[in-house]
Amino acid sequence: MNILPPIAEATSELEAIFKDLHAHPELGFEETRTSAIVADKLQSYGVDEVHTGLGGTGVVALVHGKTAGNRRVGLRADMDALPIHEVTGLEYASTNPGVMHACGHDGHTTMLLGAAKYLAETRDFAGTAVLVFQPAEEGLGGARKMLADGLFEQFPCDEIYGMHNAPDGAPGKVGICKGAAMAGAAFFDIHIAGRGSHAAAPHMSRDALMIAATLAGQLQTILSRNIPPQETCVLSITQLHAGSAYNVVPETATLAGTIRYFKDEIYELAAGRMQAICDGFGAAHDVEVTVDLRNVFDVLVNDSGLSDAYIEAAADIVGVDNVTTNDAPVTGSEDFADMLKVVPGAYCRVGHAGTVALHNPAFELDRNILPVGASIMARMVEKRLPI
Secondary structure (H helix, E strand, O other), X not given: OOOOHHHHHOHHHHHHHHHHHHHOOOOXXXXXXXXXXXXXXXXXXXXXXXXXXXXXXXXXXXXXXXXXXXXXXXXXEEOOOEOOOOOOOXXXXXXXXXXXXXXXXXXXXXXXXXXXXXXXXXXXXXXXXXXXXXXXXXXXOHHHHHHHOOHXXXXXXXXXXXXXXXXXXXXXXXXXEOEEEEOEEEEEEXXXXXXXXXXXXXXXXXXXXXXXXXXXXXXXXXXXXXXXXXXXXXXXXEEEEEOOOOOEEOOEEEEEEEEEEOOHHXXXXXXXXXXXXXXXXHHHXXXXXXXXXXXXXXXXXXXXXXXXXXXXXXXXXXXXXXXXXXXXXEOOOOOXXXXXXXXXXXXXXXXXXXXXXXXXXXXOOOOOHHHXXXXXXXXXXXXHOOX
């Protein structure tokens, strides 16, 4: 492991930042404390510019190299936590009940701060590093909000890079998937308006609950009978809400869930079939069925050449035997995809100790990953903006 020496020397500081952020998690678009800490740290490191408020609580900083250059390389980290109650028992566990950094965004923020400190101290590159601290990645559209606020108009980038921790029990392993690497995602809410009745006289009802239960199963036929078997699509019903009493047939019911996909045409096919099935159920049962289906994440597509460049930079830190460009695509989603639709770049995964899954109340990020991720990010800027 070849951690960049200035970052290695700052490891204790990085761990202190991480523990503080972990103990004080904030949900998307509420990261006021986090963004203030980020801005203060960046100022103390002597970066050239710090801009706050982009995308609500986002922060963008610029670091100019010691040699003038016209090219700009972006580095991005996310800052938000999840509405999960932490059960790790860590001495720096969340002090905000019901909110937890269960995805490691506190670590991502810390790693980018470590890279910022190094780049501001050494400036061993030609051009400008653009450091993007993004709010609200967890399905709330933080990347799209920053883009709508003019992220790349105000802070142009020639290419941009992000990373995510991977609790796969393989510390020091860095992987990337060229091309379509992470699924696009849509969330849906299906509302059924029937007719309620006394539970002793269900024939007087249009039973929204029974319709919803049957509809939940029928929607799975989209995958088994409409999506070509060689394609990838996931349709998950994750919520069913209906009823409030033992002796009342509910008048309304709601289904909710998500569709994951790697091709826009597959999503359009699934969306069209969902609407048609719901329309058919409405007609068959003489009820009103409405569908609210909305795209939340685009497919994350890694540029092939820039993926190679990213892995070469990572190899400088973790060694050539610990990197791969053959990672399999994953059906999880990431809104860094929205930035990659505007600016080419790549997104890698950095392994660490521990195998408790992300978004689990017992998830614990291995702090040893902090100087690794910071070094990879910093090295990427040096390699892409050589003097």
